Amino acid sequence: MNSYQHIDQFAFTASSIASLCQATCIRSTSSLIVDVQIDSRLCSSGSLFFALKGEHTDGFTYIKAVSEKGAAAVVVPSEHAQDAMHLCDCAILVSDDVLASLHALSRSYLSLFPQLTTVGVTGSCGKSTTKEAIACIAGQLGPTAKTPGNLNSEYGLPLSTFSLEKQSRYGIFEMGIDHVGEMDRMVSILKPTLGLLTNIGISHLEKLGSQEIIAQEKAKIFHPDLEAGFVSRSCKHLPRIEKQASRTLYRYDADAVQAVDMGLEGWLVTYGGETFQIRAVGKHLLEDVVGAITVGAYLGASPREIARSLEGFTPMPGRSSVHRSDITIIDDSYNASLDSTRSIISYVSNLRWGGEKKVVLGPMKELGTQSQAAHRAVANLLARSTFARAYLFGSEMEEAASQLRRLGYADKVLFTENFEELEHSVEKQSNRGDLFLLKASRSVGMERMIPSLTEYAARRPLRYA
Known part of the structure; x- marks a missing residue:
């Protein structure tokens, strides 16, 4: 069970x-x-x-x-x-x-909770962090159910709805899509009271075809019976989305709060006169939390309740999770889109660090015709970064490796399609005091590297005082 x-x-x-x-x-x-x-x-x-x-x-x-x-x-x-x-x-x-029977059961189950307020969260990235933060805030207002893990497709959403209990007052659910028509089916199941769209990127471009189609499909979360909708001010295709939406959308961005960047300790956030710390690394995760704050305030949460619920908030594993030992690892390996990869690379590159910073990148999957250009774009960013070495894994990353060599960074780059070779090379060149960033699409399982890398580094000499 x-x-x-x-x-x-x-x-x-x-x-x-x-x-x-x-x-x-x-x-x-x-x-x-x-x-x-x-x-x-x-x-x-x-x-x-x-x-x-x-x-x-x-x-x-x-x-x-x-x-x-x-x-x-x-x-x-x-x-x-x-x-x-x-x-x-x-x-x-x-x-x-x-499948239609599974959807029907989910609709029927939801109808047993007439007192329920539901929030649907979609977007190319940031869904899970936003969902988790909204659920934390809603939990201050009443019994709350949420999507377990990332059960957010037309298969996972129905299963998620069975997390509702008789006393549930709020249900916070992710709604992820990778093909045309999927959002229609999920809205027919859930029809959320409130909808939030984090951003539009090129994730799942291979099946969806273009960013315009991605925006069109994800914007369907703003259905005609929606009570209120929320969208990031930095979201691409915002005019198209707002035109398609059934009502005026509330915009949000990270500048809506005062936030002090505490590096790997996260952010010190001040909202409505209340100050609290979230353990989320990177500006993109801060914006996800601000989206949650915006929804929470709409639901009636006070600044004090929001601060209480988000104090010490930590995203789910694999979303810029920090592992500290003889080396420090930022595990952002849950998934990889071009936007999220650029964001975390830029953030870590600008981070002050006493030792060497190194990056281990796996491929960004399902990008279709944009795959080569996207991986070249990552290489261009790496060439301007402060990373001492880059380890690139997977066939799609060959384009990035070639681009880095063309830019004169051949001595700082390792490319391989063999995971054991990747592990061996990273371990061999790791030292106590290093900072590693791991980033890849979910199917790669890049987090497999964490235990062996941590164990190996513990046996290495300390290079940095």
């Missing part, structure tokens, strides 16, 4: 939940449903498993296994109804569209 899910509070059985899924129950049992799953590996006793068909796997092939794990019920395509009767012993629901 997922600890964040609370669907068990309503004591659903397969027969009682069928209408909420817009599905037909062809075999019922008395088993109560305790959680909802789309990954067979996460199923356990009491699970309701939606057998979705994806690009690479078909959930129907796992229904026997989930039944043997004690699942309460499975939702399968209508054409496989008879096969399902032979393959599993649990309750069976059939649907012409399994």
Whole structure:
């Protein structure tokens, strides 16, 4: 069972939940449903498993296994109804569209909370930090549920809604998209009371085609029934977004608060006469927090409540997380867009540091035709930076390596497509007192380097007093 899910509070059985899924129950049992799953590996006793068909796997092939794990019920395509009767012993629901049934269940579940105020957060980057900060503030006002981790797609959003409890007053949910039409489907599920758009970049450009389309699709979060919308003042295509929105949007930016940059300690923020510290490294994360403050103030939180909720606020792991030991590591490896990569490189480059600063970069994925230009742009920025060495990993980064060599920085650059070679080279050239920045798209798993790099550096001599 997922600890964040609370669907068990309503004591659903397969027969009682069928209408909420817009599905037909062809075999019922008395088993109560305790959680909802789309990954067979996460199923356990009491699970309701939606057998979705994806690009690479078909959930129907796992229904026997989930039944043997004690699942309460499975939702399968209508054409496989008879096969399902032979393959599993649990309750069976059939649907012409399994994903649509998952969406229907989520809508039905949300309708059980008429007192709920929901906030939808979208944007090319910064969604998770903004969501977490809003949830901290809303938590001062009443019981609050939020997207666990980054379950923010048309698959993840429905699962996130099951985090709501009977007493929940606020629900803060990420709404991420990577293809046209996805925001329409998510708005049809959630229809947030408030919507916030952090920024428009070139993330997922490969599927979405252009920044204009990205802006158009993400702006759909500002649906006709929206109570209020919020957008970063620095957001690209702002006029287009505001024209498309159903109402006037509240703009926000980092200058809305007084903030003292404390380097790797984060920011000392003063808002409404209240001062508090957030442990978020970089100007981009400060702006995400200011977006959250703007929403919190709209919800009625006082400056004192906002300060109390955000004192010591730390973003989720991989969002400029600071690891301190014999070396210092800034782990910004959760994801990488051109804008976020530029932002953190510029910030760390300008950071005062007694030892050497080094950067380990993996590829920025799903950039389509803009990939080579984006990786060259990163190289141009590195060439003007204060990093002593750059370690570049992955085939897309070859363009950046070539550009750096053309700019005369060949002796400061290592490029490889072999992760073990990357690890060995970084470890070999690390010294106590170094500052490392790790940045890459999520699929790279760059955080794998942290334990071995930390351990190796501890055995190295101290070069900097």
